[in-house]
Amino acid sequence: xxxxxxxxxxxxxxxxxxxxxxxxxxxxxxxxxxxxxxxxxxxxxxxxxxxxxxxxxxxxxxxxxxxxxxxxxxxxxxxxxxxxxxxxxxxxxxxxxxxxxxxxxxxxxxxxxxxxxxxxxxxxxxxxxxxxxxxxxxxxxxxxxxxxxxxxxxxxxxxxxxxxxxxxxxxxxxxxxxxxxxxxxxxxxxxxxxxxxxxxxxxxxxxxxxxxxxxxxxxxxxxxxxxxxxxxxxxxxxxxxxxxxxxxxxxxxxxxxxxxxx
Amino acid sequence: xxxxxxxxxxxxxxxxxxxxxxxxxxxxxxxxxxxxxxxxxxxxxxxxxxxxxxxxx
Amino acid sequence: xxxxxxxxxxxxxxxxxxxxxxxxxxxxxxxxxxxxxxxxxxxxxxxxxxxxxxxxxxxxxxxxxxxxxxxxxxxxxxxxxxxxxxxxxxxxxxxxxxxxxxxxxxxxxxxxxxxxxxxxxxxxxxxxxxxxxxxxxxxxxxxxxxxxxxxxxxxxxxxxxxxxxxxxxxxxxxxxxxxxxxxxxxxxxxxxxxxxxxxxxxxxxxxxxxxxxxxxxxxxxx
Numbered sequence: 305x306x307x308x309x310x311x312x313x314x315x316x317x318x319x320x321x322x323x324x325x326x327x328x329x330x331x332x333x334x335x336x337x338x339x340x341x342x343x344x345x346x347x348x349x350x351x352x353x354x355x356x357x358x359x360x361x362x363x364x365x366x367x368x369x370x371x372x373x374x375x376x377x378x379x380x381x382x383x384x385x386x387x388x389x390x391x392x393x394x395x396x397x398x399x400x401x402x403x404x405x406x407x408x409x410x411x412x413x414x415x416x417x418x419x420x421x422x423x424x425x426x427x428x429x430x431x432x433x434x435x436x437x438x439x440x441x442x443x444x445x446x447x448x449x450x451x452x453x454x455x456x457x458x459x460x461x462x463x464x465x466x467x468x469x470x471x472x473x474x475x476x477x478x479x480x481x482x483x484x485x486x487x488x489x490x491x492x493x494x495x496x497x498x499x500x501x502x503x504x505x506x507x508x509x510x511x512x513x514x515x516x517x518x519x520x521x522x523x524x525x526x527x528x529x530x531x532x533x534x535x536x537x538x539x540x541x542x543x544x545x546x547x548x549x550x551x552x553x554x555x556x557x558x559x560x561x562x563x564x565x566x
Numbered sequence: 567x568x569x570x571x572x573x574x575x576x577x578x579x580x581x582x583x584x585x586x587x588x589x590x591x592x593x594x595x596x597x598x599x600x601x602x603x604x605x606x607x608x609x610x611x612x613x614x615x616x617x618x619x620x621x622x623x
Numbered sequence: 624x625x626x627x628x629x630x631x632x633x634x635x636x637x638x639x640x641x642x643x644x645x646x647x648x649x650x651x652x653x654x655x656x657x658x659x660x661x662x663x664x665x666x667x668x669x670x671x672x673x674x675x676x677x678x679x680x681x682x683x684x685x686x687x688x689x690x691x692x693x694x695x696x697x698x699x700x701x702x703x704x705x706x707x708x709x710x711x712x713x714x715x716x717x718x719x720x721x722x723x724x725x726x727x728x729x730x731x732x733x734x735x736x737x738x739x740x741x742x743x744x745x746x747x748x749x750x751x752x753x754x755x756x757x758x759x760x761x762x763x764x765x766x767x768x769x770x771x772x773x774x775x776x777x778x779x780x781x782x783x784x785x786x787x788x789x790x791x792x793x794x795x796x797x798x799x800x801x802x803x804x805x806x807x808x809x810x811x812x813x814x815x816x817x818x819x820x821x822x823x824x825x826x827x828x829x830x831x832x833x834x835x836x837x838x839x840x841x842x843x844x845x
């Protein structure tokens with residue numbers, strides 16, 4: 305049911321977006337821009353990576369993998385952040401679109417987590433000699449993937465939509481509460497068992513710019529995909545509720561096939 | 567473009583990146599189309615939302 | 624608070640009466656620990672080096688087995704709703720049940736560890752540290768596990784889903800638990816930092832577990 309929402313000056317963005325119809329309108333206008341700017345930035349970043357940025361002194365050309373691995377790892381975390389904020393929004397504020405946001409973010413976040421792991425592995429083979437290394441960063445990302453899988457599996461295991469929303473939100477918040485502890489413990493474990501792998505944090509300025517542009521471009525892409533997934537989910541729920549209404553009315557009033565004579 | 571001795575790894579990384587993202591975008595677009603079609607179909611059959619009903623049933 | 628102790632006593636006596644659950648968990652613990660040398664080879668040096676890890680992981684898996692039942696039994700016959708409608712806050716209900724699991728399953732599993740340590744040629748000097756770390760970690764295992772149990776209460780493949788959800792949450796406990804075995808539980812400077820962090824994680828689980836479990840149970844009983 306749509307309410308007429310008077311736009312008071314104190315209404316926050318999330319309040320204004322609480323109305324699904326308004327969200328659909330706004331997102332229909334914003335999404336093409338998001339996607340377009342994302343595509344442009346990614347294209348420009350790729351041009352920089354392949355034609356401008358220099359090879360690394362130690363790693364040679366394989367450092368090019370960094371320009372997609374680092375954004376993927378960052379987006380893996382940002383995706384979970386979106387899930388966490390959405391979960392909070394559902395449980396604490398009962399925001400109407402919070403569950404839609406959480407449900408939409410999980411598969412996209414999981415995909416980028418997977419990409420971070422694969423590119424990390426493909427980067428690791430030339431760098432460290434093996435396809436998998438239990439270094440702190442890769443191990444934490446692997447566990448993050450398990451957390452995503454848990455979210456998706458839990459949601460699929462519950463049929464009733466409301467219950468699924470709330471249970472998944474609880475799991476999301478538990479995960480985000482424990483995630484820093486997991487990261488801390490994995491880093492601790494890593495320093496116990498192997499010396500620092502020498503992965504340099506400092507990035508040369510000539511590499512920093514393409515990296516930032518790439519990261520920003522893929523972030524915008526993530527947001528555009530998230531927005532599209534939310535739109536799809538809103539449509540899906542509308543279809544479901546309309547189908548339900550349709551079935552209910554057909555069952556309760558079997559004679560409405562013949563219109564009432566006036 | 568000479569990407570050095572480890573070129574296959576670089577191509578594989580960028581390749582799988584492209585494939586996964588393309589698949590994700592394709593799924594999003596197809597799913598959207600599917601839902602929009604289902605919605606249009608329902609509305610064509612006269613099923614209206616409670617808020618859109620102009621006369622009480 | 625008296626309701627808390629009543630519920631705790633009730634759950635403990637129910638668990639003692641139905642020895643099957645504990646027996647299965649202990650049996651599983653034994654089987655898994657016995658299976659590993661069969662897979663890894665009988666080299667006692669190797670086994671003694673990795674024994675703490677094997678025992679910790681097998682303990683986690685055995686505890687996971689029994690966690691599904693924490694709320695299930697009462698939910699199935701309606702007692703859970705009756706208890707939830709009572710004066711005791713649902714968070715304390717969840718805490719009592721998790722504590723009962725600690726006492727009736729977690730601790731017995733830990734007590735069985737020395738025997739299994741013999742199978743793996745565990746270094747005698749490591750026994751106190753291992754048992755100490757396990758006892759410090761068992762609250763985390765039960766209380767974090769109770770969250771999974773509440774979330775998967777009505778799910779079809781609940782047991783497997785429970786494991787998928789909860790095992791990542793066990794990572795800090797596992798890491799600090801094993802680390803605490805390596806560094807002696809207590810030295811001249813007092814308890815080792817791993818042991819302290821392990822205990823801190825368990826304490827945090829004592830708070831987080833009941834809150835999250837109760838929230839999930841409320842959803843399940845709607």
